[in-house]
Amino acid sequence: MIDFQPDDEQLAILETVDRFMARRLPPEEQRRRDEGHAPPYDLLPEMGALGLLGLPFPAAFGGxxxxxxxxxxxxxxxxxxxRMAASIFNRVIGFGGMSLMTYGSPAQREAFLPGLIAGELLFALALTEADAGSDAAGVKLKAARTASGWRLNGRKTWISDAQGASHLVTIARTDPEASRHAGISALLVPTDAPGLSMTPIPKLGNNCMPSFEVFYDNVDVGEDALMGAEGQGFAAMSQTLKYGRGGLAASCVGAAQRAVDLALAHAKERVQFGRPIGAFQAVQHRLADMQMRVDQARLACWHLAWLIATGRDSTREASQAKVIASEALQYATHHGMQILASAGYAAESEMGRLWRDARLFSFGEGANEIQRSLIARSMGL
Ligand SMILES: Cc1cc2nc3c(=O)[nH]c(=O)nc-3n(C[C@H](O)[C@H](O)[C@H](O)COP(=O)(O)OP(=O)(O)OC[C@H]3O[C@@H](n4cnc5c(N)ncnc54)[C@H](O)[C@@H]3O)c2cc1C
Structure with missing residues (x-):
């Protein structure tokens, strides 16, 4: 039997999240940060102290x-x-910590997991290149063997939070002769390594998650920078995608619910033709459709979480949750904008920000077309 009621411990953790967010990131503070392009990295140590960043990790590392x-x-x-808090939370847990747990060496776990859990370190993923987006196995950034490790040369693009990160998990080509996937390895590169530089990419939204072009010019790292086995970087990284996609999907569900809540409040308050606009059936049906999409997406995310928690295969369901939730968020914000109309189009509108930021999620973190192809492949096509 499936139980949808969070237990007492989960409810207590959610209360901690509510109190933390109300104190440190109320809506006006989010607006201020969005306008100032100020990422909430400064909140990481407090998220760590509250235990949030260590949720799924072994107690031996502070989890x-x-x-x-x-x-x-x-x-x-x-x-x-x-959502700006969910973004860094997912980067620490779904990407950083779970990468270490899945394919990091025992020494790497020892060295970095406690710092991630405490909110002192942050890993970013350096995968995408100018000619390798959806075709991620086409990466060309070169890592050549040296006497003591690896020397990296090349360029990555659209690397989010690179400047705020302590390390970049860099997906590099270590064997140019091997077939596409087999020649790829993952290397943990400190962002203060000599030869590493970056420039910000001006962009449309998600202002609190700055993205960078990153240049590797004879960047030397030691043998111990290799994550997982040489030539297995792509396969290793693929094992952790469910955590990243699941995290993105769950945070999209929350943001989509926020869009519904804002639109519902507006529909009750805004009076036209002598009645609240929520009295008009066209507005009611729009809200009903929005809430249905959000509830469907929530179920997809909870199903995925149950599969992961019980150790079942979840590759297909991770793709499904990512597609369903990102599209539910776009649906909810698109229709939320219609309900708020001019009030949503004002620069300070939260709905406007949700709508603008939501545009990323149907192609970021693996385009939805690629997810659909993965789902179709799992169906034997
Ligand atoms: C704000 C932002 C943050 C990002 N953060 C990071 C990050 O932190 N780290 C990182 O490594 N990358 C990051 N990326 C890169 C992101 O992962 C890529 O944008 C994404 O994978 C898509 O690649 P692309 O933009 O090159 O699009 P393309 O691959 O050029 O795709 C263009 C279009 O063609 C479609 N398409 C391509 N191939 C196929 C196919 N086989 N079948 C059907 N349709 C196809 C796509 O679905 C898409 O609609 C970020 C991007 C953005 C915009």
């Missing part, structure tokens, strides 16, 4: 050993209260 259902609930709640 709480919660299962993935709890992580998904927190991702959704942070998406509801302020």
């Amino acid at each position: 709480l050993e919660a299962d993935w259902r709890t992580v998904a609930l927190v991702q959704e709640r942070m998406g509801l209260r302020g």
Whole structure:
């Protein structure tokens, strides 16, 4: 039997999230940060002190050993209260920590997991290149063997949070002779390594998650920078995609619920023709359709979280959750804008920001077309 009621421990954690978000990232603070392009990295140590960044990790590293259902609930709640917090939370847990747990060496876990859990370190993923977007196995950035490790040369693009990160998990070509996937390895590169530089990419939205072009000019790292086995970087990274996609999806559900809540409040308050606009059936049906999409997406995310928590295969469901939730968010914000009309188009409107930022998620973190192809492949096509 499936139980949808969070247990007492989960409810207590969600209350902690609510209090933290109300204190540190209320809507006006989010607006201020968005306008100032100020990422909330300064909140990481407090998120760490509250135990949030250690949720799924072993106690030996400072973690709480919660299962993935709890992580998904927190991702959704942070998406509801302020997606910019969910973004860095997902980067630390779904990407950084889970990469170390899945394919990091014991020494790397020892060295970096406590710092990630405490909110002192941040890993970013350096995968995309100018000619390798959806075709990620086409990466060309070269890592050549040296006497003591690796020397990296090349360029990455659209690397989010690169400047705020302590390390870049860099997906590099270590064997130019091997077939596409087999010649790729993952290397942990400190952002203060000599020869590494970056320039910001001006962009349309998600202002609190700055993205960078990153240049590697004879960047030397030691042998111990290799994550997983040489030539296995692509396969290793693929094993962690479910955490990243699941995290993005859950935070999209929270943000989509926020869009519904804002639109509902507006529909009750805004009076035209002598009645609240929510009295018009056209507005009611729009809201009903928005809420249905959000509830469907929530179920997809909870199903994925249950599969992960119980150790079941979830590759297909991670793609499904990512597609369903990103499209639910776009649907909810698109129709939310219609309900708010001019009030949503004002520069300070939260709905406007949600709508603008939502545009990224149907192609970021693996385009939805690619997810659909993966789902079709899992169906034997
Ligand atoms: C704000 C932002 C933040 C990002 N952050 C990061 C990051 O932190 N780290 C990182 O490594 N990357 C990051 N990226 C890159 C992101 O992952 C890529 O944008 C994404 O994978 C798509 O690649 P592309 O933009 O090159 O599009 P393309 O691959 O050029 O795709 C263009 C269009 O063609 C379609 N298409 C391509 N191939 C196929 C196919 N086989 N079948 C059907 N349709 C196809 C796509 O679905 C898409 O609609 C970020 C991007 C943005 C915009």
